[in-house]
Ligand SMILES: Cc1cc2nc3c(=O)[nH]c(=O)nc-3n(C[C@H](O)[C@H](O)[C@H](O)COP(=O)(O)O)c2cc1C
Ligand code: SF4
């Protein structure tokens with residue numbers, strides 16, 4: 169029993185750390201080596217038809233690893249069967265590429281049969297794949313991607329789409345993926361040059377209710393926390409697992425302790441520190457010029473209306489207490505990881521644990537966004 173409540177469609181996930189797909193590398197043997205403690209392991213990418221298998225062979229000829237499987241569906245079934253031999257494996261996703269619909273639908277039905285997630289690869293940049301319209305070209309063809317998602321989703325599979333940020337408008341892409349019916353988006357939030365594009369995670373969080381897997385350059389607890397603080401529900405790692413086979417185990421331990429200590433493992437950063445709109449729950453009474461006003465303008469709400477809303481939604485909860493805090497109640501107080509002896513003294517005085525405080529803030533955040541989105 170973990171302190172997390174995470175699922176993608178029917179797939180229950182025990183913690184928010186995932187192994188990301190690596191063609192020719194990420195199979196169940198690799199999971200045994202690096203990802204047995206993960207919440208999710210994305211296997212693949214697997215090539216489902218002749219065109220993608222031929223492209224994969226050409227990629228292999230220039231020295232890059234790929235999975236080439238003449239009978240892809242039978243092969244995937246045998247991989248999924250092997251799960252039965254493993255003790256306590258992570259949830260599984262299959263990252264797949266195909267030029268044809270039929271093999272995608274077969275893979276979706278197979279994934280569903282084994283309680284696995286199907287992940288459509290709209291990410292691959294290898295020229296042999298992009299030249300046959302597979303991978304990243306899907307991002308530039310929203311109608312084809314949406315049609316693929318809605319047809320695959322009709323099988324009832326739990327469906328994720330792997331994307332790369334900065335290729336097209338990230339917000340519009342995420343909305344299109346959600347409207348087509350996908351359950352989750354797995355964003356390689358790469359920044360051209362170097363680093364991680366947390367903005368892509370944040371705009372997706374603010375615009376959709378998709379389950380978000382944040383990916384790119386997660387190597388330790390700090391980089392994972394930055395992804396969570398911008399709205400990711402889960403983080404995934406690829407290259408870091410090649411460099412350090414214990415990195416997933418270490419991250420799972422850290423995030424589990426963090427969840428036990430704070431009650432909200434992916435609590436947002438404050439809005440003035442670049443956090444997503446969930447952080448309105450931690451905002452002060454909006455009396456000074458600061459970053460909140462841009463957010464309130466976006467929702468078409470005045471500072472007074474926002475203040476009234478927060479008070480209304482906190483009515484009858486312990487957040488109404490706290491005379492000795494900056495603004496007279498915990499409604500306006502910062503998140504637990506921001507050290508504050510005034511707030512902590514109130515929490516101690518009223519007998520509210522830090523975890524309970526954060527759970528109240530999480531509920532407040534959900535209620536605020538529900539009302540603002542309906543505004
Ligand atoms: C060797 C290698 C193979 C990859 N193959 C795939 C793939 O088949 N499908 C896919 O969606 N992403 C693939 N990726 C991308 C990774 O899943 C991930 O998005 C990317 O490496 C950035 O994450 P990282 O910084 O944790 O490595 C591959 C990455 C590497 C390094
Ligand atoms: S209201 Fe407070 S917490 Fe929110 S953005 Fe402004 S200064 Fe930051």
Ligand code: SF4
Nearest residue numbers: 493494501502508511
């Ligand atoms: S009392 Fe502390 S936690 Fe509350 S608003 Fe002031 S600084 Fe933030």
